[in-house]
Amino acid sequence: MDIDDKIKRAAEWIKNSRHTTVFTGAGISVESGIPPFRGKGGIWNKYDPNLLELRFFRAHPEKSWSIIKEIIYDFFGQAEPNDAHKGIAELEKMGYVKAVITQNVDHLHQDAGSKTVYEFHGTSRTLSCMICGSQYDARRISYQVMPPRCSGCMGILKPDFIFFGEGIPKEASMLSFYEAQIADLFLVIGTTGEVMPACQVPLQAKDNGARIIEINLEPSNFTPWVTDIFLQGKATEIMNRLVEEVKENK
Ligand code: APR
Numbered sequence: 001m002d003i004d005d006k007i008k009r010a011a012e013w014i015k016n017s018r019h020t021t022v023f024t025g026a027g028i029s030v031e032s033g034i035p036p037f038r039g040k041g042g043i044w045n046k047y048d049p050n051l052l053e054l055r056f057f058r059a060h061p062e063k064s065w066s067i068i069k070e071i072i073y074d075f076f077g078q079a080e081p082n083d084a085h086k087g088i089a090e091l092e093k094m095g096y097v098k099a100v101i102t103q104n105v106d107h108l109h110q111d112a113g114s115k116t117v118y119e120f121h122g123t124s125r126t127l128s129c130m131i132c133g134s135q136y137d138a139r140r141i142s143y144q145v146m147p148p149r150c151s152g153c154m155g156i157l158k159p160d161f162i163f164f165g166e167g168i169p170k171e172a173s174m175l176s177f178y179e180a181q182i183a184d185l186f187l188v189i190g191t192t193g194e195v196m197p198a199c200q201v202p203l204q205a206k207d208n209g210a211r212i213i214e215i216n217l218e219p220s221n222f223t224p225w226v227t228d229i230f231l232q233g234k235a236t237e238i239m240n241r242l243v244e245e246v247k248e249n250k
Contacts, residue, residue, distance in 0.1 A: 003231065007238070010213045011245035013115050014096050017185035022088050022100045025201050027190020027216060028235045029106050032079040035071075038192050038217070045070055054163040061156045068159060072105075072124050073143050081112035084189065084215075087239035089113035091246065098183070101176045103159035103191060103198050118172045118179075120198050122161035130157030147250040168197060180204035186238075188214045193221035202226060215239065223232050 001009070001130075014020055026036040037043045048065050050056055057064040073103045083088075089112045091097040099116040100109050105124040127136045129150035136157060141148050148157045162168060179201070185203045193199045199221065206212055206226050214220065214227040215238045223230050231238045 003233070006229050006231055007241050007245055010231060011242055011248075013185055013213065013229070014091065014187075014242070014246050018184040019095065019098050019183045020176050020187060021164060021179040021183040021205070021210075022187045023090075023188065023191070024088075024100065024102045024104060024109070024189045025191025025193075025198075026104060028084050028102075029079065029082075029104055029108055030186070030190070031082045031084065031234060031236050032106075032108055033075070033090070033108055034079050034104075034108075036190075038194065047071065049164060052163050054165040057158065057163055061147045061158075069146065071141050072159070073138065073141075076124070076237055077139060079108060081108045082236050084235035084239040085112035085114070086215060087243040088187075088189075092116070094246070095188075096246065099175070099178060099179050101172075101201060103195065105159075118175045120168060120172050120176055120201075122159075122169055122172075124159050124161050126160045127157040128160055129153065129155040131156050135160070140231075173196055173197075176201050177204060180203055181208055183210045186210050186212050186226070188212060188216075188220075188222055189239075190216060191220060191222075193226075215242075 035041050035043050051064050051067045071200055083236045085108050088097055091113055100114050100249045101118045101120055103121050105121055125138050127138055132153045132155055134150055134152055183205055186202050188202050210214055211228045212226050214222055215231045215235055
């Protein structure tokens with residue numbers, strides 16, 4: 001079956017599904033200028049992920065903050081949602097997509113207009129003081145003096161995304177695995193499917209009888225044995241065609 005037939009079939013599945021859930025990874029934001037973690041241009045090819053390990057951050061906050069500033073806050077707020085984020089928001093508005101589960105911390109789904117978004121790895125949009133817990137809007141912090149500190153108690157601020165070795169936000173985890181129970185269709189976009197426990201969400205959906213449509217530049221861990229329709233290509237291009245196809249025979 002060629003890509004055109006696959007897109008037609010995927011659009012049929014979306015139109016006939018009772019409950020479609022979207023599951024995204026870093027690949028969906030690459031065309032917004034945010035590098036992925038693995039593969040070509042991946043962040044972990046350049047930086048040591050141990051710098052973002054929770055114990056390391058607690059022991060050497062200034063070292064951790066040097067990479068956090070470079071990979072996130074140096075170009076913070078410059079990334080815009082792309083056609084893939086917007087296409088998902090449009091499918092939600094049309095009543096097809098019921099929720100987005102994202103591993104990304106860039107807030108681009110919300111910026112594109114998606115209303116129901118579960119941030120499985122937290123968000124970079126806010127930071128919390130490690131001593132008093134005060135929360136700050138990331139857009140209102142100066143990153144000139146490192147590490148950034150709480151204006152109330154001078155405690156070091158930690159971004160509200162999860163570090164390696166840190167627990168998944170409880171509500172996002174509970175709601176995401178609930179989606180895996182009730183969805184009859186998962187649209188998995190731009191993820192290697194390598195990181196636990198996030199990668200278990202599409203697996204559980206599959207075990208519960210959901211069908212899986214995957215969009216990715218390359219095959220992922222899901223492709224050989226979880227994915228039912230693999231749409232190989234850039235997320236923006238594939239999503240544009242998919243949304244057009246859904247609209248055409250609405
Ligand atoms: N369109 C579609 N897919 C793309 C594109 C694109 N333009 N560019 C890259 N990809 C795909 C890659 O083929 C790869 O499968 O996106 C995926 C990116 O993989 P990762 O960088 O591993 O991202 P992700 O799977 O989200 O990583 C999961 O790892 O380091 C942790 O917390 C971090 O949330 C992240 C988690």
